[in-house]
Amino acid sequence: MRKRLVLACLLLMVSGLSGCANNDAAQNKNDNVIYVYNWGEYIDPEILTMFTEETGIEVVYDEYETNEIMYPKIKAGAVKYDLVCPSDYMIKKMIDNDLLEEINFDNVPNYVNIGEDYWDQAVSYDPDNRYSVPYVWGTVGILYNKTMVKEKVDSWAILWDPKYKDEILMQDSVRDAFMVAEKYLGYSMNTTDEDELQEAKELLQQQKSLVQAYVIDQVRDKMIGNEAAIGVIYSGEAIFTQRENPDLDYAIPKEGTALWMDSWVIPKGARHKENAEKFINYLCRPDIACLNFEYITYSTPNMPARDLIEDEDIRNSPIAFPDLSKYNLEVQVSLGEEADRHLSDLWREVKSY
Amino acid sequence: MTLSASPYILWSAGFIIIPLCLVIYYAFTDASGAFSFDNVADIISYVNIKALMLSIAFSFGATLICLIIAYPLALILSTVVSSNSSILSLLFILPMWMNSLLRTYAWQNILERKGVINGILSALSLPPLYIINKPPAILLGMVYDFLPFMILPVYNSVSRIDKDLINAAKDLGAGYRETFFRVIWPLSLPGVISGITMVFVPSLTTFVISDILGGGKILLIGNVIEQLFTQDSDWNAGAGLSVVLMVFIVISMIITSKYDREDIR
Numbered sequence: 016m017r018k019r020l021v022l023a024c025l026l027l028m029v030s031g032l033s034g035c036a037n038n039d040a041a042q043n044k045n046d047n048v049i050y051v052y053n054w055g056e057y058i059d060p061e062i063l064t065m066f067t068e069e070t071g072i073e074v075v076y077d078e079y080e081t082n083e084i085m086y087p088k089i090k091a092g093a094v095k096y097d098l099v100c101p102s103d104y105m106i107k108k109m110i111d112n113d114l115l116e117e118i119n120f121d122n123v124p125n126y127v128n129i130g131e132d133y134w135d136q137a138v139s140y141d142p143d144n145r146y147s148v149p150y151v152w153g154t155v156g157i158l159y160n161k162t163m164v165k166e167k168v169d170s171w172a173i174l175w176d177p178k179y180k181d182e183i184l185m186q187d188s189v190r191d192a193f194m195v196a197e198k199y200l201g202y203s204m205n206t207t208d209e210d211e212l213q214e215a216k217e218l219l220q221q222q223k224s225l226v227q228a229y230v231i232d233q234v235r236d237k238m239i240g241n242e243a244a245i246g247v248i249y250s251g252e253a254i255f256t257q258r259e260n261p262d263l264d265y266a267i268p269k270e271g272t273a274l275w276m277d278s279w280v281i282p283k284g285a286r287h288k289e290n291a292e293k294f295i296n297y298l299c300r301p302d303i304a305c306l307n308f309e310y311i312t313y314s315t316p317n318m319p320a321r322d323l324i325e326d327e328d329i330r331n332s333p334i335a336f337p338d339l340s341k342y343n344l345e346v347q348v349s350l351g352e353e354a355d356r357h358l359s360d361l362w363r364e365v366k367s368y
Numbered sequence: 369m370t371l372s373a374s375p376y377i378l379w380s381a382g383f384i385i386i387p388l389c390l391v392i393y394y395a396f397t398d399a400s401g402a403f404s405f406d407n408v409a410d411i412i413s414y415v416n417i418k419a420l421m422l423s424i425a426f427s428f429g430a431t432l433i434c435l436i437i438a439y440p441l442a443l444i445l446s447t448v449v450s451s452n453s454s455i456l457s458l459l460f461i462l463p464m465w466m467n468s469l470l471r472t473y474a475w476q477n478i479l480e481r482k483g484v485i486n487g488i489l490s491a492l493s494l495p496p497l498y499i500i501n502k503p504p505a506i507l508l509g510m511v512y513d514f515l516p517f518m519i520l521p522v523y524n525s526v527s528r529i530d531k532d533l534i535n536a537a538k539d540l541g542a543g544y545r546e547t548f549f550r551v552i553w554p555l556s557l558p559g560v561i562s563g564i565t566m567v568f569v570p571s572l573t574t575f576v577i578s579d580i581l582g583g584g585k586i587l588l589i590g591n592v593i594e595q596l597f598t599q600d601s602d603w604n605a606g607a608g609l610s611v612v613l614m615v616f617i618v619i620s621m622i623i624t625s626k627y628d629r630e631d632i633r
Contacts, residue, residue, distance in 0.1 A: 087601035181498070187584045189599065228501045228583025242481050359600045360415075367415045367587040 059310035122292035125299035147278035184246035251313030271343030394607035407608025501583030525559025
């Protein structure tokens with residue numbers, strides 16, 4: 016009896032192996048693909064179709080909700096992605112951990128369309144501009160409903176105003192939540208000073224009884240649906256929400272906020288590196304970048320694309336393209352594994368408070 | 369061991385035993401792979417203990433409410449004519465045909481401040497109901513999601529009780545109350561026990577319901593574990609707490625099964 020069992024196991028394994036072999040063959044036949052891993056709702060799906068029609072390269076597209084969810088998947092290499100779009104501090108962490116491939120800019124001639132300022136900004140996480148190509152950028156600020164908030168909104172203080180109990184939507188991501196508290200206290204958003212962190216944590220704990228919910232992407236839908244009066248949101252979502260609900264407005268707090276940038280990077284060992292570079296190049300084409308901006312409404316660093324925006328109000332919108340010199344802006348940097356873990360622990364203390 | 373059992377052995381080896389070993393391996397090692405007890409010992413931190421206690425409290429509540437709703441329903445179902453009872457029980461199973469995540473999101477829309485319920489209440493000029501992002505919403509989500517797991521086993525055991533036994537009890541002079549407590553309840557206990565386990569365990573481990581209906585304001589042990597895995601990518605700490613949670617589940621199952629056996633005797 017036991018022999019038969021072993022035989023059955025062997026048979027299963029062999030059939031499994033041959034199955035794998037078949038799969039590989041199938042993949043080789045159609046190797047003209049690219050595996051893209053991007054933020055949720057972060058590209059006009061039409062562009063993916065257009066890219067495939069133009070180049071014959073098939074796009075396999077996956078989405079994530081936070082940098083922290085994306086990182087372990089790339090690190091473990093469970094799925095071989097060819098192109099990922101992380102934020103500044105996460106790119107630094109990936110470079111430090113040797114997870115990224117240098118981009119061959121000969122294959123990305125359209126990189127010249129990205130404004131000089133943005134390459135300079137990228138230096139803070141990609142010192143020689145070798146690993147990343149800026150995709151979108153923006154600020155973090157306060158989205159508020161003008162029918163519910165009558166006062167002038169220009170400070171993070173409003174998020175601690177008891178008047179707005181149960182009307183506040185807070186960001187449910189460690190770095191952004193702490194950024195708000197740290198900036199309100201007048202500290203750097205990259206602080207690792209224990210006293211400052213504790214103070215920020217206590218401030219967030221005080222805020223908890225006023226907060227309606229901790230959410231990420233849902234801020235947008237809840238604000239559009241008049242569920243809350245105030246929400247912490249990325250500037251790119253602000254224009255979209257205003258289109259859907261004209262009562263909403265966006266403010267950059269005077270205490271300062273995060274200036275962030277999401278860039279395309281190629282993970283180490285990507286199997287379709289040239290295709291990935293073609294895709295980046297395609298996205299850097301002014302007409303494509305403009306089309307994409309109209310859809311996702313996140314600020315584009317592509318200068319010619321910005322000039323192509325038809326709606327003058329949007330082209331000169333202080334939300335999408337603010338005068339950066341007017342605000343106290345800071346770029347988030349990677350704090351290192353130890354500090355990241357400590358911050359996560361503090362964040363859980365806030366959430367369980 | 370027969371050949372016909374081999375697929376099941378392969379299945380349980382591949383999808384139960386090996387993953388379980390992996391969880392235990394991660395739980396008792398640190399990031400470098402050396403033996404460590406820290407991950408499991410982490411449970412005694414204030415945040416984790418609070419999350420675990422909250423989870424246990426919510427699970428108790430949800431299980432109790434499910435039992436209170438399901439038991440009378442099972443009794444009623446067992447007394448109606450068989451063709452009608454299958455339609456009735458189908459009605460309670462029907463929601464399970466839909467993904468539980470979708471159903472939970474539906475509750476979010478129903479309970480929201482500008483949601484369906486408050487729309488109706490305000491149309492009737494009644495005061496609004498604000499339970500979204502508060503403990504009652506989580507409890508409601510748990511009860512709604514897991515109620516069928518209580519109804520089915522209880523209904524099964526109640527409907528299998530020989531009617532002659534009930535008639536005999538009545539013939540011998542037992543009133544309704546006595547018939548219930550001395551005949552029906554003891555005979556239905558196996559179903560009740562498995563119902564309790566099937567509601568208690570998923571309630572104890574859930575993180576989706578507390579996330580969606582709790583607005584991220586109530587941290588259950590499931591949420592802590594989920595965050596350790598997805599956001600912190602600290603698999604060791606996550607596995608450590610998972611092992612602690614498994615111990616609690618095993619304890620609860622031992623208690624219930626012991627109670628079960630004693631009563632049958």
